[in-house]
Amino acid sequence: MFVDLSKKRVYVVGAGTIAKRRIRSLCEFVDCVTVIAPEVNPELNKMEKAGDIQILRKKYESSDIYDAELVIAATNDHKINEDIYRVCRERGILVNVCSDKDKCDFYFPGLITRDDVVVGVTANGANHKRAKAVTEQIREILEEC
Known part of the structure; x- marks a missing residue:
């Protein structure tokens, strides 16, 4: 199922390697992704300057994601990822915990985009x-097409 995410409130908690991959993928389909992380790398800083993402440079707090419609838990802290999962479950927010496929409402497919075709x-x-x-x-x- 492909869903129009363009106007959805999407949050990524974490800014490591996996988080960056998810952010890059999401930016193709979402107007703005909000990243929550105390520190980010130069690539994410550039994306913020370009207006592709918003960065909240802080440690995650449960209330940060209360208004989210979709959340990616991509931290290297099991307790934080577990809290994100719990909050999302309680609030009916779709969640993907990158470190635990059993705690994912959705998966990230391998994406191929060419002109107006997305696979x-x-x-x-x-x-x-x-x-x-x-x-x-x-x-x-x-x-080849």
């Missing part, structure tokens, strides 16, 4: 290598 490939969070291989095969096919 998403997933293995339901189970076989990332296979999903990546299929994504690359589809990318090659679309480049």
Whole structure:
């Protein structure tokens, strides 16, 4: 299912490697992503200056995500990720805990975009290598079209 996320309030808690990948993917489909992290790297600073993301340079607090419609928990702290999951469950917010596929309402597919075509490939969070291989095969096919 593809959902129009353009006007949704999307939050990413964390700013590490996985968080950056998720943020890059989301920015293709969301008007603005809010990132919550005490420190961010130069790439995210550039994205903020370009207006692609908003950064709250602070430690996460439960109330930070109360108005969210979709949340990515991408910290390296199990307790924080667990709290994010709990808050989202209580408030009916869709959540993806990057470190625990059982705590994900949705998965990030491998994305291929070409002109006005978007293809998403997933293995339901189970076989990332296979999903990546299929994504690359589809990318090659679309480049030939």
